[in-house]
Amino acid sequence: MICVFHRSSVVQRTEWVVHSFAVSVIDNLLSNNRDYIERHGHREMPTEPQRHLAVVTCMDSRLDLFGALGLDLGEAHLIRNAGGIATDDVVRSLLLSQRLLGTNAVMVIHHTRCGLETFEEEQLQDELERDLGARAPFRLGAYRDVRADVRATVRTLRASPFVNPVEIRGFVFNVDDGDLFEVPVNEEIS
Numbered sequence: 001m002i003c004v005f006h007r008s009s010v011v012q013r014t015e016w017v018v019h020s021f022a023v024s025v026i027d028n029l030l031s032n033n034r035d036y037i038e039r040h041g042h043r044e045m046p047t048e049p050q051r052h053l054a055v056v057t058c059m060d061s062r063l064d065l066f067g068a069l070g071l072d073l074g075e076a077h078l079i080r081n082a083g084g085i086a087t088d089d090v091v092r093s094l095l096l097s098q099r100l101l102g103t104n105a106v107m108v109i110h111h112t113r114c115g116l117e118t119f120e121e122e123q124l125q126d127e128l129e130r131d132l133g134a135r136a137p138f139r140l141g142a143y144r145d146v147r148a149d150v151r152a153t154v155r156t157l158r159a160s161p162f163v164n165p166v167e168i169r170g171f172v173f174n175v176d177d178g179d180l181f182e183v184p185v186n187e188e189i190s
């Protein structure tokens with residue numbers, strides 16, 4: 001029997017509830033990997049992405065960017081976090097991607113119906129303080145306008161002294177139909 005812990009928002013906010021499942025989802029995935037290695041075969045691909053591309057995007061489970069962009073293994077770095085926002089760690093990853101592994105184009109891809117649109121920054125911080133006794137020492141990333149958030153992320157990356165600004169462009173991916181559209185980022189227009 002596998003025990004999975006998650007936080008209950010119904011019973012009591014600060015308590016953790018134990019659920020039991022006959023089979024762990026992780027065990028299922030390990031079984032899937034046995035099939036994958038048959039399809040993968042032995043391929044010694046170079047560490048450098050062959051399209052010299054880095055993508056900054058959300059962790060959302062509906063984004064299959066290899067499929068959406070026609071990418072193959074070994075062709076691009078995908079740097080993901082909640083929202084695809086320009087955190088210090090995204091800058092760190094881009095710095096290493098560009099300086100050590102030869103990428104020179106950056107796509108920022110946010111998406112429709114993102115989880116970051118579903119809460120208010122200060123309200124969630126207040127909840128954390130009440131439930132956990134501390135506010136998060138970092139921005140949680142809540143936003144209301146996905147296009148504005150793409151523009152803000154592109155501008156932050158372009159302004160970073162640690163990111164090569166040669167080509168950094170912003171996009172929104174529609175999770176309902178797979179459409180990817182560009183958000184023009186003009187430095188003169190806010």
Ligand SMILES: [Zn+2]
Pocket residue numbers: 058059060082083084111113114115116
């Ligand atoms: Zn998202």
